[in-house]
Amino acid sequence: GLSTDTATFYCHRLYAPGDYGSANWRIPALCALPDGSLLAVNDKRKFNEGDLPQDIDIVACRSTDNGRTWSEPVTIVEGQGVKKGFGDPALVVTEKGEVICAFAGGNGYFQSTEEDPIRLFVTRSLDGGKTWSKPEDITFQIWGTKALNSACQKYRASFFSSGNGLRLTRGAH
Numbered sequence: 001g002l003s004t005d006t007a008t009f010y011c012h013r014l015y016a017p018g019d020y021g022s023a024n025w026r027i028p029a030l031c032a033l034p035d036g037s038l039l040a041v042n043d044k045r046k047f048n049e050g051d052l053p054q055d056i057d058i059v060a061c062r063s064t065d066n067g068r069t070w071s072e073p074v075t076i077v078e079g080q081g082v083k084k085g086f087g088d089p090a091l092v093v094t095e096k097g098e099v100i101c102a103f104a105g106g107n108g109y110f111q112s113t114e115e116d117p118i119r120l121f122v123t124r125s126l127d128g129g130k131t132w133s134k135p136e137d138i139t140f141q142i143w144g145t146k147a148l149n150s151a152c153q154k155y156r157a158s159f160f161s162s163g164n165g166l167r168l169t170r171g172a173h
Helices: none
Strands: 024-032 038-045 056-063 074-077 086-093 099-106 118-125
Touching: 024 086, 038 086, 056 086, 056 099, 074 099, 074 118
Parallel strands: none
Antiparallel strands: 024 038, 038 056, 056 074, 086 099, 099 118
16 A cells, blocks of 8 residues: 555556456546545446547446445446547546546547547536436537637647546636
């Protein structure tokens, strides 16, 4: 374990190739929740190690003992084939304890075009990652031909970086 002044954290693998019928697991995001539990979210790359536009699910698991043990994975969103997958999740915990998971989906970043863009989604959990809302497509809030900000209409692709997101605590967004 890794000791700090306040807690001991353990290093245990969450998944290995072949676990839960998946070829590979990649792109983890990890956060500590207000109740002291840990939430891990990552790609379940079912059939290969490839990035989007491959068929990828996003799953979550929780630990209530500083990472010593982990829950069974919960599917946040399930891919439905090539160009119908999701990946590269980022997590943010709000001041009220809501968990927001942002991720990409559909066409891959390098394959993204104005006619067939990579999509951006968010989903929320009000119970520490046990259940999740239906993903909301927010692509055109950020970029693309229909973006509200005209400067962003010319962009051909956008992406969330996996891991932890940033949360503003004051000032304009």
